[in-house]
Each structure stands twice: as structure tokens, then as C-alpha cells.
Amino acid sequence: MDFGFIRGGGESSALIRSIDWNKNPLGPINQWPQSLRTTLSIVLNSKFPMFLFWGPDLICFYNDAYRLSLGNNGKHPQAMGQKGIETWPEIWDFIKPLIDQVLAGGEASWNEDHLLPIYRNGKIEDVYWTFSYSPAYDETDKPAGVFVTCTETTAKVSSLNSINESKNELEFALNAAELGTWDLDPLTNKFTANKRLKKWLGFEPDTEIDLNLALNAIIAKDRQRVSDAIAKALDFSLGGNYAIQYTIVNSKNGRERVVKAKGKALFNNEKIAYKLSGTLQDITEEVAAQAAFKESEENFRKLILQAPVGMIILKGEDFFVELVNDAYLKLTGKSKKNFADRPLWEAMPESKTLGFDTILKKVMRTGVAHHGNEQPLNLIRNGQKETIYINYVYEPLKDIDGSINRIMVVAVDITEILASKLKIKDAEERARLAAVAAGVGTFDLDLRNGDLKTSERFDEIFGFDRKVNRADFVNAIHADDHEIRLNAHRRALSSGQIFYDARVVWKDNSLHWIRIDGKIYYDADEKPLRMLGTVMDITHQRNAKEELLHINQRLEIALETGSLGSYELNINTRKITFSDxxxxxxxxxxxxxxxxxxxxxxxxxxxxxxxxxxxxxxILNKSIYQAEYQIRWSDGSLHWIKESGKAKYNEQGNPITFISASFDITETKQLQQQKDDFIGIASHELKTPVTSIKAYAQVLERILTNKGDIKEAELMRKMDNQLNRLTSLIGDLLDVTKVNAGKLQYNHTHFDFNEMIRFVIEDLQRTTDSHEIIENLQEVGLAYTDKERVSQVVTNLITNAIKYSPDSKKIIVHTSVEEGNVIVCIEDFGIGIAQDKLNKVFEQFYRVSGSMQHTFPGLGLGLYISSEIIKREGGKIWVTSTEGQGSKFYFSIPLQLRNTY
Known part of the structure; x- marks a missing residue:
């Protein structure tokens, strides 16, 4: 498992990840408190040596920087995760009181250059430390561990001791005049030295020395420099002064000494040197101290340059920039050239206006550090003006002599941290407002002492207009629901969640339903600390639920009374339930x-x-399902069922349930069949006498016309027209019986579709003077279908268009082809059809209702027959209309008939 707080951190983080913490008192990492995680993240990612004691057993942690001080063949790696007393037995008597002082709430401790011997490198070593013990707090703001920042100062102490010893020796040598002294006779190269110098060189006191022997005691790399310096000192024109620093080697023990030589040449009247005398001062320790200081200074500079926070060193009264790191440059949005060889105020003039110059001068004068928090700073970064917030420290730096001539500035950009705080505060306010807007009450219960904090809405939901104690809230719960509350609290202690519905009784004895929903929070030891949650007034929902239950019961009674059966199918699980x-x-x-x-x-x-x-x-189209079909009972009898249904969908639009209602229409179907049989018989019986009467009327019309009885002949012609209407009605009745019986004959042939349309239009145009039938025909070509039946449909639609547009003067017939289907549209500009009637116009015997019923004669069969013909031909028929503006009746059929048998 990947834990971000120990993802980096080098060797120490890897060591922590390798430990089986299930066997450790701290337990698995995923159970560690956030406070421990945060503290460890700081420790492991710091380049400064840090150590951490945590928990009752003072479990040990340390970072890579500290690991170096543990040496080899010592406490590393077993110290990681080990108890403190087991890790540091040799110094436990000293550090345990310091730890106890911090854990007891005392002040942090500070020890500088303190000797604490530890076991490392296979032995007990004297080790000097500068360290601080400070508290590390847990989620309850109590010390849960001890945070140790430390630096091993063994080398420093040793160096300082050496420097002090050298200084003491030097002072003693000066007081005793125990300098190395020497004389050189340039004419004979004879070299004489006092006993101290001979001892330094490894010579016996009585040894005779010449210049070459003395030069050979100098290390090779310095030898030529010394020879050149002597030659210059012997040159009268150069003043005769001799001063040089070099290293000599003891010929017996090989010990090297760094010495500073000073001398003066003596010249005769001929300006020839006859003597060069001087002293030799042993400055080995001084040079070593200088080297150590230089190395320390270099390390200090490297530390600053590599630091992850902004740092800059200012020098002198004008605060010249001595050193600045990349983090500081990034923070200020500037480059190094902005700071090079110039005072801070030239590099950052905006800082001076904020009074930072006064603070810096005070720090330089008093030597007291200055800390600043959440300081706004206006900067120009990336060409834009920005306001950032920083925490900063002005720390005075002392030279070797204790004087203060430099200040180290440490700055940390906390803009994002402050923004996060504001976001958290804003989120809390939004949550509060959301709770208020939703009418939700909130509560905070301290499980340790039973203290309860509630919002004003919480009090209102329980029926209180003022703050009351917890017992009053409990007593407000209905007596019959106390057990529900107690059981919910018992379950919550194990599950961490609380949820229940209960009734509360207000002071006016009115009953209200509430819903409690909350969560329990635990401490590091998994002990419950707090319960946070909400309360809602669900009285309305509960009442609505009970009302819905009553409605469902009444609905079941109504369905049963109307012989309506129903089922509900869960589309996902396929589980289905039925009514009786x-x-x-x-x-x-x-x-x-x-x-x-x-x-x-x-x-x-x-x-x-x-x-x-x-x-x-x-289900796919989210439409209503309707069907009529036959079923066979167990006794073998056939029954007709009429069924309607509809699916329900979730928020994503996916179907979840399908609900259907059905009833037995067998008797209705039988009556329909009897009606169709009667109509069929009556139509056949009427057809013969009507045909005979029509023939008599036509004969009589011709006879009366020939006799000149024009008025009587006109009456016969009108009777013939009425007989034509009667013949058409009888034909419709016969077609209906054939359609219902599935006996309507079809004869499919290839024919020119538009030619058929034109023939129908010409034939109908002869019968009407009130309307102009306009052609708008696109190229269709040949069609393969029943020409007579399709012609019958076109005739019905145009006749209907004429009939239902008495105040209009035109009918438009459109044809077109789309995806292998011919589309026919009959457009009129008549009375139109109401939107709620559009789905009924193709039903059997449907006619215009209301005051228009007797205005337009007919049985209401033409559109029904037309729709059945089109369906039989594999097509579809539909209508669009605007009441008072006209209608468009469409049908489409395949140009090449598909198999529909």
C-alpha cells in the first residue's frame, strides 16, 4: 500500500516501509493517526537531523540526516520502530526526564554541545550534541510524542578544543619567547637555529645545519617559494624583509608544522647581505582552525543554497546581498542578477515601504531575532502584480569574534495554505447554509462526557424554541420509540454509523416524525470521541407514504372490481409479482x-x-405498450386479453421496472365478431336490391329525359347519387368485415406510381367544383404493390380532405422517395384536428364529435380501412394537424414490397 507521507524520505522511509508494524505497539500504518503521519512527513523529508519519540512506548523514528550520527555497527537499523528505553539504555537516565518534562506539558528543552556517549562503530564513543526536545501534538492537542531536532557537534567541539589548545600554546610560547629562531650566513650558507626549531625539524641540539639541510626540511611544494623569498630578502634594492608561510616536516617522526617565518637581512657598506635573521612561529593550529572555519562557512552556504525555503544573507549596514538561494528567487519572482552586488532595497524596493528596513536595523543592533507571520507582500512576478503571504525570520549571524555583521532571512510562502484555510472556512459556511436551506438540524455529541451541542433548527424539529439539555430531547421522543433509539445507539458503537426514524411529541401534543443520521469519530486508540449528525423532520414524507399506501389499497380494489389483472417486472433481476x-x-x-x-x-x-x-x-422508446392477443387456458379454451403497460426509468434514463395491466376481452371480441358477421350478412343482402334500384333509377332518368320531363329526371339523377353514396357505405362495411376477418384480397403488380396518383386526382376533380386538387409530385418510378388498394387509400384521403375543408379552395397532393419508401402527403387547409384526437382518427367508426357530428356524414370507416391496407402493405400511416388551419395525412410504403406474410 502506498502512503504518501513515507513515499520520499530516502533510506529511513524505505526502512519504515519494510517493518512489520502489525507486531509493533503502534499497529499497522493505515491505523496511525494523522498527527503522527504529518510529524513523520516533516521529519523524513527534512535535510536537518531529526529524531521522534512517539506514543506511550516512545517508539523511535529518525531521518537520513540523523542516521549518519548513528555510525556503523551500532543502533541502525534496529533502532527504527524500537522502544526508546531499548534503543538508548546507555543515556536513558539522562534523556528520560527530558522526555517526561515535555510530555507533561512543560517547556521544550535546549542543550548545546552536550556530551552524551553512545554505542556506535562497535564501541561506546564520546559524542557531543546540540539538541532540543519539543512536544509533538495529537488530534486532541495533547503531547503524544517528543520531537527532537539535533546536530552532532563532536567535530566542532574537538576543533574548538584544538583551537583553544593552540591558542594556549601560542600564548605560552610568546610569554616564554619560545619561538623558533634562526640565522643564515649568506656567504657560507651556514644555518643556525635554537633548540626549539631544531626539535621541530627533528635534529639533535648539537647538529650543524646548513641552508640546504634546512631547505630539505620544508615540504617539496613550498621549497622553491622559500628559496625565492630568501633570495628577495638578500636583495638590497627590495628592502631586505623576509616574510613567508610554509610547512616543515620533522625528519624523525614525519610530523608537519605550518610555520610563519619573519626576518630581516643585514647589509654591509657594499650592500651585500651578510646576515639574515628571523623567527619561526608554529601556526599549525591556527591554519587548521581557519580551514575548519572556511569549511564550515562553505557548508553553511551550501545548506542555504539547497534549502527548500527562501533564504538570503544580508551583510553590513547597507544590507548588501551576500548570498541568495533559488527558493527565495522563486518566491520573489526575480533572478540572481537583480540581487548581485547591490543592497536589498535596490533589488526589492517594495520591501522598504513595508518597514522591513527598520526591523533589519533593530536585529543588527540588538542581535535579537525577529519573527513575522502571514505578512502580505506585493510583488511583480512573471510580469504581473501579485499579493503573496509569507512567514519570515530575521536571524542575526555572529562572526568568530561574536560581532554581528550579517543577517539571515528565512521566508516561507504560505499563500496556498491561507487560501486553503479560507476555502475550508468557506466550505464550512456553505455547509451550514446548505443545512439551513434544506431545513436540516445538526448536532455534536461528546461521547466522553455526554455534552450535546445543537443547531437552532435541531431544537425546532424537536419542538423547542430555546436551548434545553440532552435529557429534554430524549424525553421528547415518543415512549413507544425509545427502544428504537437505544438499539440504534448500540449498533452505532460497533458500526460507527447511526440511523433511525422515530416520533417526537411537541408541547402541544402534536406528533412529528424525525430522522437521525450521524457518524462516530474515534481517537488514536479507537475509542469513540464524538458523534456528529443531522436531524430531519420527515412528518410530511411519512404522511405521504401512508397516504400512498391507502391509495394503493384503493387502487387494488378498483383493479379487482374492474377485473384488471396486473404484474410488475424488475427488468434487472427479472423478478415479477402478480395481482390476484x-x-x-x-x-x-x-x-x-x-x-x-x-x-x-x-x-x-x-x-x-x-x-x-x-x-x-x-421500453426502448419510453412509450405506452398496448396489445391484444389470445391465450389458452388449462381447459383448452381460447381467451382474448387486452394489455397495456409502461416502463419506469432511473435518473440516468435506464429502465428499471415494467408495469402492465390486462383484462379479459373475450366477450367483447365475441360481440365484435357477431357485429362483423351481421354487418357482412346485411351488406351482402343490401347490395343486390340497391344495385337493382340504382339500375331502375338510371332507366327512369333516361325515360324522363327523353320525354322532356327535366325536373323529374333531375330527381332521378339525385336519387342515383344517393344510391352511389349508399353503395360506397355498403362497400366500406364489406371491406371492414374482410379486414377484421383477414380476408381482404391484395393483387401486387408493377406500375407507375405517379401515373396512378394523377388518375385518381383527375377522376376526383371531375366530381368537385369546390376544390382544386394540386399536384406536387417528385419522381417516384415503378412501385410493386396492390395498385387498386393503394388507389383506394389515396381516394379516401383526398375525399376526406375535400369533406373537412369546406371553406378552403385547394388540396395539395405530394409524393417523394426516402430510403426506398414512397411518401404520400394529402394536405388540406380545413377545420383541422385537435391534438388529443390525432391518435383516434384511424380507429374503427371514429367520427368528429360534438356540434360537427352531423355536418360531415359517414360511418367513420374510411381512415380505418386505409390504415389497415397500408399496414398490410408493410407501410405506415400518420397525420399532423393544427386545429382551424388544416391537416396533412401521410402514408409510406416500400417501392418493392417486403414479405409481410
Whole structure:
């Protein structure tokens, strides 16, 4: 598992990840408190040596920088995760009181250059430390550990001791005049030295020395420099002074000494040197101290340059920039050239206006550091003006002599941290406002002492207009619901969640339903600390639920009274439930165990495919499913079922349930069949005498015309027209009976579709003087379908258009081809059809209702017959209309007939 707070951190983080913490008192890492994680993240990612004691057992942690002080063959790596007393037995008596002082709430401790011997490198070593013990707090703001920042100063102390010893020796040598002294005779190269110098060189006191022997005691790299310096000192024109620093080597023990030589040449009247005398001062320790100081200074500069926070060193009264790191440059949005060889105020003039110059002068004068928090700073970064917020420290730096001539500035950009705080504060305010807007009350229960804090809305929901104690809230709960509350609290202690509904009784004895929803928070030891949650008034929802239950009960009674059976199918699980009436309608025993597939299998095979397709289409198109089909009861009898249904969908638009209602229409179907039989018989019986009467009327019209009885002949012609209407009505009745019986004959041929349309238009145009039938025909070509039946449909639609547009003067007939289908549109500008009637115009015997019923004669069969013909031809028929503006009747059929048998 990847834990971000120990993802980096080098060797120490890897060591922590490798430990089996299940066997450790701290337990698994994923159970560590956030305070420990945060503290460890700081420790592990710091380049400064840090150590951490945590928890009751003072478990040990340290970072890579500290690991160096543990040496080899010592406490590393077993110290990581080990108890403090087991890790530091040799110094436990000293550090344990310091730890206890911090954990008890005392002030942090500070020790500088303190000797604490530890076991490392296979032995107990004397080690000097500068360290501070400070508290590390947990989530309850109590010390849970001790945060140790430390630096090993063994080398520093040793160096200082050496420097002090050298100084003491030097002072002693000066007081005792125990300098090395020497004389050189340039004429003979004889070299004489005092006992101290001979001892330094490894010579016996009585050894005779010449210049070459003395030069050979100098290390090789300095030898030529010394020879050159002597030659210059012996040159009268150069003043005769001799001063040089070099290293000599003891010929016996090989010890090297850095010495500073000073001398003066003596010249005779001829300006020839006859003597060069001087002293030799042992400055080995001084040079070593200088080297150590230089190295320390270099390390200090490297530390600043590599620091992850902004740092800059200012020098002198004018605060010249001595050193600046990249983090500081990034913070200020400037480059190094802005700071090079110039005072701070030239590099950052905006800082001076904020009074930082006064603060810096005070720090330089007093030597007291200055800390600043959340300081706004206006800067120009990336060409834009920005306001950032920083925490900063002005720390005075002392030279070797204790004087203060430099200040180290440390600056940390906390703009994002402050922004996060503001966001958190804003989020809390938004949450509070959301709770108020939603009418939700909130509570905070301290599980340690039982203290309860509630919002004003919480009090209102419980029926209180003022603050009350917790017992009053408990007593407000209905007596019958106290057990519900207690059980919910018991479950919450194990699950961490609380949820229950209960009733509360207000002071006016009114009853209200509430819903409690909350969560428990725990401390580092998994002990419950607080319960936070909300309360809602759900009285309205509960009342609505009970009302819905009553409505469902009444609905069930109504369905049963109307012999309506129903089922509900869960589309995902395929689980299905039935009403009692469903089993009665399907001739089944009550409460049979049926699946959805079993229900489909009850349908007669000739209807099954159409029913399944209609259900799937309705679910896909989110439309209402309707079907009529036959089923066979267990006794072998056939029954007709009429069914309607609709799917319910979730918020994503996916179907979740399908609900269907059905009833037995067998008797209705039988009556329909009897009606169709009667109409068929009556139509056949009427057709013969009507034909005979029509023939007599035509004969009489001719006779009366020939006799000159024009008025009587006109009456015969009108009677013939009425007989034509009667013949058309009888034809419609016969077609209906054939359609219902599936006996309407079709004869498919190839023909020019537009030519058929023109023929129908010409034929109908002769019969009307009130309307102009306009052609708008696109190229269609040949069609393969029943020419006479399609012609019958076009005739019906144009005749209807003329009939229902008495105040209009034109009818437009359109044709076009789309995707292999011919589209026909009959457009009129008549009375139009109301939107709620559009889905009824193709029903059998449907006619215009209301005051218009007797205005437009007919049986209401033409559109029904037309729709059945188009469906039989594999097409579809539909209508669009605006009441008072006209209608457009469309049908489409394939140019090449598809198999619809």
C-alpha cells in the first residue's frame, strides 16, 4: 500500500516501509493517526537531523540526516520502530526526564554541545550534541510524542578544543619567547637555529645545519617559494624583509608544522647581505582552525543554497546581498542578477515601504531575532502584480569574534495554505447554509462526557424554541420509540454509523416524525470521541407514504372490481409479482410461481413474437405498450386479453421496472365478431336490391329525359347519387368485415406510381367544383404493390380532405422517395384536428364529435380501412394537424414490397 507521507524520505522511509508494524505497539500504518503521519512527513523529508519519540512506548523514528550520527555497527537499523528505553539504555537516565518534562506539558528543552556517549562503530564513543526536545501534538492537542531536532557537534567541539589548545600554546610560547629562531650566513650558507626549531625539524641540539639541510626540511611544494623569498630578502634594492608561510616536516617522526617565518637581512657598506635573521612561529593550529572555519562557512552556504525555503544573507549596514538561494528567487519572482552586488532595497524596493528596513536595523543592533507571520507582500512576478503571504525570520549571524555583521532571512510562502484555510472556512459556511436551506438540524455529541451541542433548527424539529439539555430531547421522543433509539445507539458503537426514524411529541401534543443520521469519530486508540449528525423532520414524507399506501389499497380494489389483472417486472433481476386478478384472467390457480418467460409462454404462438416486440419497443422508446392477443387456458379454451403497460426509468434514463395491466376481452371480441358477421350478412343482402334500384333509377332518368320531363329526371339523377353514396357505405362495411376477418384480397403488380396518383386526382376533380386538387409530385418510378388498394387509400384521403375543408379552395397532393419508401402527403387547409384526437382518427367508426357530428356524414370507416391496407402493405400511416388551419395525412410504403406474410 502506498502512503504518501513515507513515499520520499530516502533510506529511513524505505526502512519504515519494510517493518512489520502489525507486531509493533503502534499497529499497522493505515491505523496511525494523522498527527503522527504529518510529524513523520516533516521529519523524513527534512535535510536537518531529526529524531521522534512517539506514543506511550516512545517508539523511535529518525531521518537520513540523523542516521549518519548513528555510525556503523551500532543502533541502525534496529533502532527504527524500537522502544526508546531499548534503543538508548546507555543515556536513558539522562534523556528520560527530558522526555517526561515535555510530555507533561512543560517547556521544550535546549542543550548545546552536550556530551552524551553512545554505542556506535562497535564501541561506546564520546559524542557531543546540540539538541532540543519539543512536544509533538495529537488530534486532541495533547503531547503524544517528543520531537527532537539535533546536530552532532563532536567535530566542532574537538576543533574548538584544538583551537583553544593552540591558542594556549601560542600564548605560552610568546610569554616564554619560545619561538623558533634562526640565522643564515649568506656567504657560507651556514644555518643556525635554537633548540626549539631544531626539535621541530627533528635534529639533535648539537647538529650543524646548513641552508640546504634546512631547505630539505620544508615540504617539496613550498621549497622553491622559500628559496625565492630568501633570495628577495638578500636583495638590497627590495628592502631586505623576509616574510613567508610554509610547512616543515620533522625528519624523525614525519610530523608537519605550518610555520610563519619573519626576518630581516643585514647589509654591509657594499650592500651585500651578510646576515639574515628571523623567527619561526608554529601556526599549525591556527591554519587548521581557519580551514575548519572556511569549511564550515562553505557548508553553511551550501545548506542555504539547497534549502527548500527562501533564504538570503544580508551583510553590513547597507544590507548588501551576500548570498541568495533559488527558493527565495522563486518566491520573489526575480533572478540572481537583480540581487548581485547591490543592497536589498535596490533589488526589492517594495520591501522598504513595508518597514522591513527598520526591523533589519533593530536585529543588527540588538542581535535579537525577529519573527513575522502571514505578512502580505506585493510583488511583480512573471510580469504581473501579485499579493503573496509569507512567514519570515530575521536571524542575526555572529562572526568568530561574536560581532554581528550579517543577517539571515528565512521566508516561507504560505499563500496556498491561507487560501486553503479560507476555502475550508468557506466550505464550512456553505455547509451550514446548505443545512439551513434544506431545513436540516445538526448536532455534536461528546461521547466522553455526554455534552450535546445543537443547531437552532435541531431544537425546532424537536419542538423547542430555546436551548434545553440532552435529557429534554430524549424525553421528547415518543415512549413507544425509545427502544428504537437505544438499539440504534448500540449498533452505532460497533458500526460507527447511526440511523433511525422515530416520533417526537411537541408541547402541544402534536406528533412529528424525525430522522437521525450521524457518524462516530474515534481517537488514536479507537475509542469513540464524538458523534456528529443531522436531524430531519420527515412528518410530511411519512404522511405521504401512508397516504400512498391507502391509495394503493384503493387502487387494488378498483383493479379487482374492474377485473384488471396486473404484474410488475424488475427488468434487472427479472423478478415479477402478480395481482390476484391476473391469475383469474389467465385461468391459473392463485399465487402460482411464474417467471416472466412463463407469462410470455401463455400467449398463443401466432401472437407471441408481436407481443414481445411491442413490449421491447415501448421500453426502448419510453412509450405506452398496448396489445391484444389470445391465450389458452388449462381447459383448452381460447381467451382474448387486452394489455397495456409502461416502463419506469432511473435518473440516468435506464429502465428499471415494467408495469402492465390486462383484462379479459373475450366477450367483447365475441360481440365484435357477431357485429362483423351481421354487418357482412346485411351488406351482402343490401347490395343486390340497391344495385337493382340504382339500375331502375338510371332507366327512369333516361325515360324522363327523353320525354322532356327535366325536373323529374333531375330527381332521378339525385336519387342515383344517393344510391352511389349508399353503395360506397355498403362497400366500406364489406371491406371492414374482410379486414377484421383477414380476408381482404391484395393483387401486387408493377406500375407507375405517379401515373396512378394523377388518375385518381383527375377522376376526383371531375366530381368537385369546390376544390382544386394540386399536384406536387417528385419522381417516384415503378412501385410493386396492390395498385387498386393503394388507389383506394389515396381516394379516401383526398375525399376526406375535400369533406373537412369546406371553406378552403385547394388540396395539395405530394409524393417523394426516402430510403426506398414512397411518401404520400394529402394536405388540406380545413377545420383541422385537435391534438388529443390525432391518435383516434384511424380507429374503427371514429367520427368528429360534438356540434360537427352531423355536418360531415359517414360511418367513420374510411381512415380505418386505409390504415389497415397500408399496414398490410408493410407501410405506415400518420397525420399532423393544427386545429382551424388544416391537416396533412401521410402514408409510406416500400417501392418493392417486403414479405409481410
Amino acid at each position: 386478478q391476473f391469475f383469474k384472467n389467465y385461468g391459473l390457480l392463485p399465487n402460482q410461481n411464474l417467471s416472466y418467460d412463463d407469462v410470455i409462454d401463455l400467449i398463443e404462438p401466432s401472437f407471441k413474437e408481436d407481443v414481445v416486440s411491442a413490449i421491447n419497443t415501448a
